[in-house]
Amino acid sequence: MTSRAALVAASLATLLALGACSSGDESAGGFSGGGGAPLSCPVPVGPMAIAIGGRSNEPEPSLPGPVQQAAITVVSGASEQNVQPKFTVVNVDGRPSVAGSDTYRTDAGNAIAAQDDQNAFLSGLGSAIPTLRAQTPEADTLGALTLAGRSVQGSRPGTVVLVDSGLSTVAPLDFRQPGLLAAPVADTVAFLRDNRALPTLTGATVVLAGIGDVAAPQPALDTAQRASLVALWKGIAEASGAACVAVVDEPRSGEAPSDAPPVTPVDLPPPPKITPGQASVLPDDGSVGFQPDTADFRDVAAARGVLTPFADFLKQSPARKIALTGTSARAGTDQSQVELSTRRAEAVKGLLVDLGAKPDQITTTGVGSRFPGYVNDQGPGGRQLPGPASTNRKVIVDPTG
Structure with missing residues (x-):
C-alpha cells in the first residue's frame, strides 16, 4: 500500500470511528443530512458498502443527498434495533481496494446521546469521502462493485452503493472496446x-x-x-441477485481531482448521420438499433427521427432509390443470420414507407455476418464478445439512383 493509500485508510478508520467516542450535533465534513428524491428501494438496517473513488474523468467524490439519507436510515435504525452495522468504503480505480471500514456502535443511555453518536459517525463518513484518491491508473468499476457486494454478505440484508460514472476501462467490462456502450444489456450481462x-x-x-x-x-x-x-448497470445488479435496484438521478458535476492517476477517456460514437444521396450506416444503438434477436426497434420514435430526413429525400423524386443491406453478428447458423439481417433491413424499409417513401424506391437484402468489414466477435470458446458483436449489427444504406 502506498503512503497516500495508507493515510487515506487510516483517516477513514479514524473518522468512521468517531461515532463510537464523539458527541455533538455536527453535520460538517460534507455530510449535509440527506435530501433529494427518496430512493425507490427500502434501505435495510444492515451492513452498507459504498464504492466511490477520487479518480480521473469524473467529478470529485461526494455522496448525493439520497445516499446520505440511506446512511442516516441505517444508523438511526441500528440504534432502534440494537444492531451494529458495518460500513465499508471501496476505492474505485484500476485495482479497487477497501479503503476503510468500521462498525457503528453506541452505548448511549438516552435518545439525545444516541443522536449525538449518530451525528458524529455520519460526520466522520462525510469527512472521509472527499479524501479518497485513486492509486492505480484506469477504472475497474465492476471490480469495485464486486468488493462492495462481498462486504455486505452476512446474516442481515445490506446496502451496496455505487457512486461512479460507470465508464469502466478494465476487462472484462472495458468501454474502450468499440460497440460495448451500444450493446444490448442482455448480451453484456450474458x-x-x-x-x-x-x-x-x-x-x-x-x-x-x-x-x-x-x-x-x-x-x-x-x-x-x-x-x-x-440500464446496463441496473441489469448487472439485477442479474447478480440484488433484491432491489435504485437509481439516483441527482447529477454529479464539477472537475475531476487533479492529483489522481490517469484514466483513458472512452471514445463515444457520434449519433448516426443520414446524408441523403450518400452511403450511410445505421448502427446498432439506441436510436436505430433492434431488440436482441428480433427486428423490433429499441426505440421507434428515435428511429423515426433518424430516418425522416432520408424519407423526405426519397419523397422529393420518384427516381431516387436506395438499397438496404442488413448485417449481423456471427451467432447461430449462416441461414439464421441472413434471415435476421434481412428482417431488420425490411423493418427499416417499413419505417421509411411509413414516413412517406414509396416501396418501389427501396430494395432490401440480408447478408448475415459475411460482409466486408466484419469484426471478429468470437472470444475464447466461441463466446460472443458484446462490443464487436454490436459493431457488426447494422443496416447499410446505399443510393442506387
Missing part, C-alpha cells in the same frame, strides 16, 4: 455471466448514483448513451 464476472449482490439493496456523469477530458455522454449505461 457475457459477464459466462465469464463468471458478475458480482455477488444476493439479497442486497443496490443504489446507483452518478452513472454517466463525467468530467474532462472524458467527453460528455448524450441522453441516450447515459440511459444505456444506467
Whole structure:
C-alpha cells in the first residue's frame, strides 16, 4: 500500500470511528443530512458498502443527498434495533481496494446521546469521502462493485452503493472496446455471466448514483448513451441477485481531482448521420438499433427521427432509390443470420414507407455476418464478445439512383 493509500485508510478508520467516542450535533465534513428524491428501494438496517473513488474523468467524490439519507436510515435504525452495522468504503480505480471500514456502535443511555453518536459517525463518513484518491491508473468499476457486494454478505440484508460514472476501462467490462456502450444489456450481462464476472449482490439493496456523469477530458455522454449505461448497470445488479435496484438521478458535476492517476477517456460514437444521396450506416444503438434477436426497434420514435430526413429525400423524386443491406453478428447458423439481417433491413424499409417513401424506391437484402468489414466477435470458446458483436449489427444504406 502506498503512503497516500495508507493515510487515506487510516483517516477513514479514524473518522468512521468517531461515532463510537464523539458527541455533538455536527453535520460538517460534507455530510449535509440527506435530501433529494427518496430512493425507490427500502434501505435495510444492515451492513452498507459504498464504492466511490477520487479518480480521473469524473467529478470529485461526494455522496448525493439520497445516499446520505440511506446512511442516516441505517444508523438511526441500528440504534432502534440494537444492531451494529458495518460500513465499508471501496476505492474505485484500476485495482479497487477497501479503503476503510468500521462498525457503528453506541452505548448511549438516552435518545439525545444516541443522536449525538449518530451525528458524529455520519460526520466522520462525510469527512472521509472527499479524501479518497485513486492509486492505480484506469477504472475497474465492476471490480469495485464486486468488493462492495462481498462486504455486505452476512446474516442481515445490506446496502451496496455505487457512486461512479460507470465508464469502466478494465476487462472484462472495458468501454474502450468499440460497440460495448451500444450493446444490448442482455448480451453484456450474458457475457459477464459466462465469464463468471458478475458480482455477488444476493439479497442486497443496490443504489446507483452518478452513472454517466463525467468530467474532462472524458467527453460528455448524450441522453441516450447515459440511459444505456444506467440500464446496463441496473441489469448487472439485477442479474447478480440484488433484491432491489435504485437509481439516483441527482447529477454529479464539477472537475475531476487533479492529483489522481490517469484514466483513458472512452471514445463515444457520434449519433448516426443520414446524408441523403450518400452511403450511410445505421448502427446498432439506441436510436436505430433492434431488440436482441428480433427486428423490433429499441426505440421507434428515435428511429423515426433518424430516418425522416432520408424519407423526405426519397419523397422529393420518384427516381431516387436506395438499397438496404442488413448485417449481423456471427451467432447461430449462416441461414439464421441472413434471415435476421434481412428482417431488420425490411423493418427499416417499413419505417421509411411509413414516413412517406414509396416501396418501389427501396430494395432490401440480408447478408448475415459475411460482409466486408466484419469484426471478429468470437472470444475464447466461441463466446460472443458484446462490443464487436454490436459493431457488426447494422443496416447499410446505399443510393442506387
